[in-house]
Amino acid sequence: MSPGTGAALRLLAASVDAKAVAEIGTGCGVSGIHLLHGMRPDGVLTTVDPEPEHQQFARQAFRASGFASNRARFIPGRALDVLPRLADAGYDLVFCDGDRLEFLDYLAESLRLLRPGGLVVFEGVFANGRTVDSGPQPTEVIRIRELLRAVRESQELVPSLLPVGDGLLCAVKR
Secondary structure, three states: OOHHHHHHHHHHHHHOOOOEEEEEOOOOOHHHHHHHHHOOOOOEEEEEEOOHHHHHHHHHHHHHOOOOHHHEEEEEOOHHHHHHHOOOOOEEEEEEOOOHHHHHHHHHHHHHHEEEEEEEEEEOOOHHHHHHOOOOOOHHHHHHHHHHHHHHHOOOEEEEEEOOOOOEEEEEEO
């Protein structure tokens, strides 16, 4: 994750005064640390990843960054299996950095999870410049284009594409 992307995540979490954030794709914890820095001091990050080893690395990274263990809730599993169990309208921000083939499904779940005024953020939507290239594209890029179209055409969202890192697609739920 680029420093600019991290700074943007911190800013976005702070801008919605985030107390509850859902993260799809724990990775090694870098994005989670940025989100936690932007969240309220009593905020909790719920992070989902199919790889328990990733979550173990992230847990150690959060601790090394000075965050108490009660600031993060780690849920192992596939996002589309876990997200339906999370509370409707219970989240201020949903950060999506999981399987790009599932981005449209993450959008549907995010709309259910977010409170009005909440924010959904997708990482990597430029796909290293491939989303704007003409010609045949891999399925991942086609899915990202479908996501971009769905967000742009939604009456429920106010979107913006931030040109940081590999692209952050952000949208506020009306």
